[in-house]
Amino acid sequence: MNTQKTVIFTPDYSTDNPYQNLLANSIEQNGYKVNYANYPKGLFLLNKLVNSNNNPDVIHLHWITEIIRRLAWSRNGLIFRIKCFLLMLDCLICRARGTKIIWTIHNKTAHEGHDQNREIYIRRLLTKYVSQVIIHSEQAKELLIDFYQSDALKNAQVIPHGNYDNCYASANKTEAFKQKFQLTPQTNVFLFFGAVRPYKGVENLIENFKQHQAEDAKLLIFGKPSSDEYKQVLLDLIDNHKNIITEFSFIKDEDVADILNIADYIVLPFAKTLTSGSTILAMTHGKALILPDSASIFGCVPDEGVIYFDDNSGLLPALQSATKAESQSRGLVNLEAAKQLCWDKIGKKTSCIYKYNQ
Secondary structure, eight states: OOOOEEEEEESOOTTTOHHHHHHHHHHHTTTEEEEEOOOOSSSOHHHHHHHHTTSOSEEEEOOOHHHHHHHHOOSOHHHHHHHHHHHHHHHHHHHHTTOEEEEEOOOSSOSSSSOHHHHHHHHHHHHHHSSEEEESOHHHHHHHHHHHTOGGGGGOEEOOOOOOTTTSOOOSOHHHHHHHTTOOTTOEEEEEESOBOGGGTHHHHHHHHHHHOOTTEEEEEESOBSOHHHHHHHHHHHTTOTTEEEEOSOOOHHHHHHHHHTOSEEEOOOOSOSOOHHHHHHHHTTOEEEEEGGGGGGOOSOGGGEEEEOTTTOHHHHHHHOOHHHHHHHHHHHHHHHHTSOHHHHHHHHHHHHHHOO
16 A cells, blocks of 8 residues: 655646756655646635545645635625635645645745735735745745734744756856857856846846946846737847847756856846745856845845845946956855755755644
C-alpha cells in the first residue's frame, strides 16, 4: 500500500516559472509527492481539488488572483459577502476532511485590476481560515500584519524564496551578445529583464536613464511587453535614444545566463511587491542590483550588493552613482547571499509546516 503523502500546488505556473518546480523537488526529497492543478470552476473550488486529486494531504495555494477575481467582481455587496462566506466554509470543510490548506503570500495585493478593499477583505479572511501561512521575509510579515489588520498572521511562518542555482546554464553566447549590442569593456551596462508590464516601473527607468547622459552607459530592456499598445508606449518614450537597446520578446531559457552575463547592474524599479524572483535570479548569477527602497522588504539582498533609490524621485542619482568599477564586488556579495538560499533547507522547513499544521 502506497502511504506517500501528496501535495497539490495551485495554480499551476510550473511551465513558465521555475520557482514551483524547485520548491516541489525540494519537498519531494522530504517524503511528499507534489502534483499541480489549476483552480476548478464554480464554488467550493478547494473541495473540488480534494475530490479530483484523491484526497491529498495538503493543498498549497500560491497565487490567489483567480480566487479574488471570482469573488470580487460582483457589484452586489450581499452576493460578495455570501461568496466570501462560502470560501471560508470551503476552507473549513477541507480541513475537517483531513486536507491541510497552506498559503504562501507572494504579493501584498494583485498587481493589476481588482477592487483593493474587497481584495484585502478576501486576503484577511484567508489568513484566518487556512491551516498556515508562509511569508518570504520577516519584513514582509510585519508589513502584512499591519496592512491586512490580521492578528492571525502573527503565527505565519517565514521561509525565504530559494535561489536559481543550476537553473540557467550559459550557452557561451556572452561575447556574441556583447558584439550584437556594441558593448565595449568600458560600457557600463544597466539591464532590465523579465515580463514588461506597466506596474514594473519601466517608463520611470527610461525617463531617468535619458537624463543620465553618460556616453559610456547603456540601458538594455529585455522581455515581452504585456501588450502591443504598451510596447508602443515604451518605444515612443525611448524615441530612438542611441544608448537604450530593447529586445521586446520572450527571453529563452538558454539565453538567460548569457544575457545576465553582459550586465553590470540589474535594475528592477518596480515597487509594491513582497518578493522578487528576478532579484534572486540576479543574485544567483552574481549581479549588482539597483532597487527601490521598498524592495528592502525582500529581506535577502545585502546592503553591500545593492544601490537603493527613493521610490518616487531617486532613480537618477542611483544610476549616476552606479560605477562599473564597483559592480563586480557588489555582485560577489549578492552571489554569496544567494548561496544561503538553498532549496534543501527550504524543502525541510516547508515539509515541517505540512506535517505539523492542521
